[in-house]
Amino acid sequence: MFYAGLALNGLAIGCVAALAAVGLLATYRVTGVFNIAFGAIAVFCAYVMWQCVRVWRMPVSVSALLVLGIVAPGIGLVLERLVYRPLRRSGASGLLVATLGVLVLQLGLVFLLWGGRSYVDAPSLLPAGDVRLVGTLRLSNATIVELCVVALVAGLLTVLLKATRVGLMVRAVVDDRDLAEALVPADRLAAGGWAFGSFLAGLAGVLWAPIYHLDPYSLTLTVLETMGVAVLARLTSLPVAVGAALAIGVAQTELTAVHPAERWQGLVDAFHTNLFVLVLFAALMVVPRLGVRGSGAGGGVAGGLGGLQRPGARRTSRSDLVGRLPFGALSLVLTLPLFFDPADLRAALAVPALAVVFVSLVVATGYAGQISLGQAGYAGLGALFMAKLAEGGTPWLVALFLGPLLVVPIGWVTGYPAIHRRGLYLALTTFATAAVVARFVFAQPVFVGGLAIARPRGFTDDHWFYGLELACLVLALLLVRSLHTGPLGRALVALRDSEPAALSAGVDVRRLKVFVFACAAGLAGLGGALTTLAAQAFNPTDFDPVQGMVWFAAVAVWGVDSAMAAVVGAAALVAVDVGTVQGVSGLLIGVGAVLLGRFPGGISALVQRAGDWLGTPPRRSVGERRLSPAGRALAAQLRERRAE
């Protein structure tokens, strides 16, 4: 059945999605950056608009001019100058982390400035009312205007890029900025591209806010969900994106008219409210040969984590921090909460649990080279499996470890398609997995309703439970340790440094990557199970996909290579969250992620470099310290020869 009335409602939904998708793609086409933060910029602009009109009592037209003419493009210019220009050589991952940083930062700002409150009185630019089509069918003015905006932007941009000189120059800059610099004013063009992209984000936010209500997450999430539309369009075709967005919007509302047998109704409801997420997931699984600018066509791989890792960082048993002095100091600090007063100890319970999740991110990203934005999904599944096992009669202590173990095969299955993807698509695939799990599992009462969470017998007291958490953390760190020693550790470093060479040495690269990714999923599951036990309740918000993004950004800031840094990072995040107002941690992580291009490897690399500098006699280079006298002589010889 096809209902015309529903279809028109769907058109309204599709319109907003199309606006977001066009904004995403337009930004991508004119800047070469897939701006995940698009939605966050939109939300920020909408809040500024609200502030101007409702608090400062400015006229709507003046406010709109201010927001769309100055604030939005200004954000773009600032981001280009401070964030993206310094990052232009750091590859897909560096850019991805920076956009994530901007997203987290903007959300943090919204929380700080407006307390994250939502408002229903966002000012509208558009005329109220609707237009009668035929019979009782009506189309609201807002939808009509949005359709026009979408068509206009898509049409104009297509023509501009394909048929004009400026378009050619923009494409040249997006393709290879360094090369284009010699021929065209690349910096000015890139700045213009960003100003335009942010303007579109501002426009989307200002148009969106009055239709739905203004809150920090809604548009951010919608934009993340519409990434599926962008993937369907292979990040290039604006018309395909618009068509797909409208079609999905219509399909979504048409599904509301489907009424199957009672027991399936919940599933159908989940489908129609989450069609965009499903499309994202399906598109990433199905659309073949997705390629991304700047991530290489499939040859060299070391660039895959450009910017995230310190170049030439060593990761073998000898030089890693694990097992050395900081480990001792850290374990001392981690036992301190046992002497805290009860309230503080309770807050500290979150630290080891989060640390285990962060360590899992180090394993997935630092060791297997997989950007994982989906760790929240695995964490939640670990908690859920544990609870279900316990419900079935398994003792809690056994379930705590068995549940996460069950996540390993899921990590394997979902990691397999992900490793065929690179850079941006890999990240999107992991995010889509988490989003699907969140919507179809964690949000469904069938699965999570009436879950009773109890701590294992003997560990119900906070002190004992904290001890149990520390034991789990040590287990996680031991696992990491075995990942950088022996043949397995060498194979992993080999894989990171040169994938073709690792293959030539007989390393089964694909199997190794999936294996490590699956292990990381299991670890995340353990972290999630601990989180749930610490809170003594299963909170789906703990495992929100956006949460996974924040975690990833945090780990990237502390350094994806270092498990120690991840533990410190988890403690710091919990401390900031407990000690300050909401938004501060986001702000800090955001600033860190945005600046990551300037200090590759994050905080741990900075610390390590400082340590190297302090511990090295001034005249000798780092390499020489390890040489025998004969080796030193040879090195000197080599240096001479090079100098000649």
Next chain:
Amino acid sequence: MSGSLRITGLRRQFGGVAAVDGVDLDVPSGAVTALIGPNGAGKTTLFHCVTGIDTADAGTVTLSGKELSGLPPHVRARAGIAWTFQRIELFAGLTVTENVRVGAENRRGRPLLAGLLGLPDSRGAATRATAAAVLERLGLTPLADVPAGMLPGGTMRLVEIGRALAAEPTVLLLDEPASGLDDDQIARLAEVLRALAADGLAILLVEHDMRFVTGVADHAHLMVAGRIELSGRPDEVLAAPVAREIYVGES
């Protein structure tokens, strides 16, 4: 002929251009075979099709009579083919010894779970010995503990060759092994390759340094525009008019 590599009817097309256009090539064991030809002749593409990095459109590659077509690179590596890259590919974060050990210890798969659980590696001593022997042979022993990323280009090449040798292959493919090496290193490399061939290894190399080729190779094949134009002893091939045209510019 045991341990030899046989390529038959190999073809690889990019769009409308056949980069490798029906190549038949035997790489016998116990000898050094050189593949020469101008840039863009398809030599590296041929290499890639043999190693599995690229997939041939037609033709077969057999190693000691065993068909390799369709197998992924790491399986071919384990089957006994070792190769180096035109652009140096090293594990910059590992030391010279560790680089070579990676070549030695991945010849046979080891259960990943054993590694994860930190079980001792039963072949550890053997692979360490192999790596040490290879370093000795290439004169790299004094540099054993230097991070590979800190070495000069020529030495990196030797480490790469060492990694390939550590897998104890039956066939060794070298893509421009002499480029970036100084005269001493080239002489040493030639010596090592001769010795390896005498031990029964089948060696195929792509090289532009003709002095090196004539010094080390037993057979040479001239490849032009995806086809083998000429085969024979290196000096014969280089003396032929078609080769002189390419390398000296005489017509």
